[in-house]
Amino acid sequence: MKAWEKMCTGASRLMEKYAVQTCGYCPEIQVGPKGHRVRNCQAYKHQMRDGQHAWQKVVELFAQAGAPVETHYASMMREDVVIPEEAN
Secondary structure (H helix, E strand, C coil), rough: CHHHHHHHHHHHHHHHHEEEECCCCCCCEEEECCCCCCCCCCCCHHHCCCCCCCCCHHHHHHHHHHCCCHHHHHHHCCCCCCCCCCCC
């Protein structure tokens, strides 16, 4: 998770300098001049996603592997998805 946070910091610095386009729920982004909308999730509007992409994929991968997901990642979830409780 530390490497992921370091990568996010670097990506944030890049996004301050260059324009970034994304659909808001998919992990793919377009950096640079606006040319097209990236929609790899195959949905026209986010209301049609039917619960897909609740977590960012990398956070979901770490959670499934058993890594603790800190509370500050909860803001990355969609509002209509319930935050899963930690299994003890």
